[in-house]
Amino acid sequence: MNSARSNPISTVAMHGVLILYTLIALFPVFVILINSFKTRKKIFREPLALPDAESFSLVGYQTVLKQGDFFLYFQNSFIVTVGSLTLILLFGAMAAFALSEYRFRGNMIMGLYLALGIMIPIRIGTVAILDMMVSTGLVNTLWALILVYTAQGLPLAVFILSEFMRQVSDDLKSAGRIDGLSEYTIFFKLVLPLVRPAMATVAVFNMIPIWNDLWFPLILAPAEETKTLTLGSQVFIGQFVTDWNAVLSALSMAILPVLVLYVIFSRQLIRGITSGAVK
Amino acid sequence: MTALTLTNVNKSFGNVHVLKDINIEVEEGEFVVFVGPSGCGKSTLLRTIAGLEDVTSGEVCIAGDVVNQTPPSKRGIAMVFQSYALYPHLNVRNNMALALKQAKESKETIEERVAEASRMLSLGDYLNRFPSELSGGQRQRVAIGRAIVRHPKLFLFDEPLSNLDAALRMNTRLEIANLHDQLGATMVYVTHDQTEAMTLADKIVVLRDGRVEQIGSPMELYNNPTNQFVAGFLGSPAMNFLPANLLEDGSPNTLGVRPEDLALDDAGPLEVTTKHVEQLGGDTNVIADCHGHQITVRLFGQHAINAGQHLRLGIADGKSYFFDAQGNRLS
Ligand SMILES: Nc1ncnc2c1ncn2[C@@H]1O[C@H](COP(=O)(O)OP(=O)(O)O)[C@@H](O)[C@H]1O
Ligand SMILES: [Mg+2]
Numbered sequence: 001m002n003s004a005r006s007n008p009i010s011t012v013a014m015h016g017v018l019i020l021y022t023l024i025a026l027f028p029v030f031v032i033l034i035n036s037f038k039t040r041k042k043i044f045r046e047p048l049a050l051p052d053a054e055s056f057s058l059v060g061y062q063t064v065l066k067q068g069d070f071f072l073y074f075q076n077s078f079i080v081t082v083g084s085l086t087l088i089l090l091f092g093a094m095a096a097f098a099l100s101e102y103r104f105r106g107n108m109i110m111g112l113y114l115a116l117g118i119m120i121p122i123r124i125g126t127v128a129i130l131d132m133m134v135s136t137g138l139v140n141t142l143w144a145l146i147l148v149y150t151a152q153g154l155p156l157a158v159f160i161l162s163e164f165m166r167q168v169s170d171d172l173k174s175a176g177r178i179d180g181l182s183e184y185t186i187f188f189k190l191v192l193p194l195v196r197p198a199m200a201t202v203a204v205f206n207m208i209p210i211w212n213d214l215w216f217p218l219i220l221a222p223a224e225e226t227k228t229l230t231l232g233s234q235v236f237i238g239q240f241v242t243d244w245n246a247v248l249s250a251l252s253m254a255i256l257p258v259l260v261l262y263v264i265f266s267r268q269l270i271r272g273i274t275s276g277a278v279k
Numbered sequence: 280m281t282a283l284t285l286t287n288v289n290k291s292f293g294n295v296h297v298l299k300d301i302n303i304e305v306e307e308g309e310f311v312v313f314v315g316p317s318g319c320g321k322s323t324l325l326r327t328i329a330g331l332e333d334v335t336s337g338e339v340c341i342a343g344d345v346v347n348q349t350p351p352s353k354r355g356i357a358m359v360f361q362s363y364a365l366y367p368h369l370n371v372r373n374n375m376a377l378a379l380k381q382a383k384e385s386k387e388t389i390e391e392r393v394a395e396a397s398r399m400l401s402l403g404d405y406l407n408r409f410p411s412e413l414s415g416g417q418r419q420r421v422a423i424g425r426a427i428v429r430h431p432k433l434f435l436f437d438e439p440l441s442n443l444d445a446a447l448r449m450n451t452r453l454e455i456a457n458l459h460d461q462l463g464a465t466m467v468y469v470t471h472d473q474t475e476a477m478t479l480a481d482k483i484v485v486l487r488d489g490r491v492e493q494i495g496s497p498m499e500l501y502n503n504p505t506n507q508f509v510a511g512f513l514g515s516p517a518m519n520f521l522p523a524n525l526l527e528d529g530s531p532n533t534l535g536v537r538p539e540d541l542a543l544d545d546a547g548p549l550e551v552t553t554k555h556v557e558q559l560g561g562d563t564n565v566i567a568d569c570h571g572h573q574i575t576v577r578l579f580g581q582h583a584i585n586a587g588q589h590l591r592l593g594i595a596d597g598k599s600y601f602f603d604a605q606g607n608r609l610s
Pocket of ligand 1: 315317320321322324
């Protein structure tokens with residue numbers, strides 16, 4: 001910001017609000033993290049205290065690593081999230097390109113139809129989806145989850161991406177056509193790099209709900225070898241006793257991969273924004 | 280041979296009829312300028328020639344072949360856009376080479392053509408830069424270079440100078456004129472700027488609302504406009520239009536006089552009050568009020584005229600144009 005225009009009071013106020021918001025947002029994560037390193041007694045006695053020599057314990061992590069196949073769950077979650085995001089971005093961008101670039105009969109209707117999913121939650125169709133998965137033999141496979149999440153993510157992706165693709169210069173695409181580029185090359189080489197910030201936004205929006213989802217893994221893929229992390233962590237939550245050490249440790253570890261993916265996408269976001277600025 | 284023939288070309292977007300029955304012939308080696316106000320369909324016409332839009336009806340012929348069904352890359356054309364439209368992910372050399380690579384030309388040919396184009400446009404120092412590292416004028420030269428390397432049968436320019444500042448615009452205009460002389464290529468150039476049209480064209484096509492108003496050499500159109508629109512569009516400052524009854528009582532027609540065809544004349548027929556005087560040094564433009572109508576007079580040299588002065592003006596012999604109520608020229 002221009003230093004001549006910034007007023008110290010409003011700068012302090014702005015930073016104050018942002019810092020406050022950050023603290024509020026990070027507080028639960030912080031509590032989970034510190035408590036995952038404490039003994040069960042101390043978790044309940046002094047939930048806000050930092051672990052010290054007396055209360056420090058890794059029992060939660062030990063339970064998690066011993067119990068069940070934690071790394072398999074981890075891997076399942078990762079495959080499902082990355083697979084769904086890939087399909088959402090690929091098909092979402094392709095559909096958005098077709099809708100924004102080509103004039104054809106029913107273009108408008110098609111756009112509305114694809115956007116319908118934004119308003120109707122996919123969980124309404126759970127029973128039908130389960131039926132379908134059973135008859136196609138996809139129950140208890142990761143494909144079941146990937147397909148459902150792709151369907152769930154596509155409407156918003158198409159909506160956002162087609163809006164951005166309309167803004168890509170027509171002249172650029174025309175130049176490509178005159179130079180003999182195929183429509184696929186125009187799409188992948190010219191248009192996609194220019195809507196990268198929008199792609200990153202769509203990816204971030206879709207990633208967290210998919211990673212955290214409990215509903216569809218429970219219904220479509222509850223088998224031991226296809227359990228996702230969120231579902232796997234449920235074994236520690238019983239009707240009568242809950243192994244809080246294990247739950248908190250599992251949650252702490254589940255944060256990491258999301259964090260990594262988020263850093264990757266937000267890099268893209270920032271790069272897209274700055275490359276637009278110096279155009 | 281004719282380089283380009285358009286026969287009864289029509290183009291509609293849904294219910295919007297944009298191009299109406301266009302007939303144009305362009306000879307080989309000719310520099311033709313399509314000129315008209317914004318939104319009159321110039322770009323659409325150029326895009327139908329390029330094959331970026333299909334015609335709704337009619338025929339497009341390039342170098343004798345009907346190309347209605349031919350994709351843009353096979354039409355033997357090259358196009359330069361107002362927004363440059365350089366590929367952001369390729370450097371200058373590859374921007375120019377891409378079309379040739381797509382056409383599977385040999386490495387040597389590509390190298391040779393890029394070198395030739397960069398020599399003509401003095402782009403040698405920039406070949407490894409990316410478009411984002413170039414100024415507007417340099418970008419436009421790269422865009423022109425990208426067209427040259429293809430050795431097209433037909434160059435298409437869509438307002439290539441609109442995004443440049445005034446000084447650069449004039450230089451680039453000269454550069455394009457030179458290029459036309461050097462290459463002897465056929466060029467179709469679209470602009471809304473009548474100065475560009477007058478200075479560059481062998482032949483001007485004036486368009487309005489998707490219709491061809493008049494076709495001819497710049498001086499033919501200037502001296503002999505067939506209607507009021509063409510008369511008013513070409514020339515700067517623009518032609519003055521006054522009710523003809525100022526000269527002859529009861530005439531329903533419109534009188535047109537170019538600013539330079541008016542002169543101070545104490546016995547002249549027009550009585551005016553000056554409102555504003557623009558001293559340009561070489562010329563003096565007087566903006567005056569003539570019975571409620573604004574009139575511009577262009578006097579050669581410097582004149583001590585003040586606002587509010589009463590003047591009488593005469594019209595040079597044979598330089599009055601008359602138009603009927605529909606705007607058609609009366610001989
Ligand atoms: N793809 C399109 N769909 C609908 N209308 C269009 C399209 N392209 C151009 N038009 C219309 O055609 C007319 C002419 O546009 P254009 O050829 O760009 O004018 P110019 O280049 O002379 O300024 C405008 O009224 C514009 O709204
Ligand atoms: Mg235009």
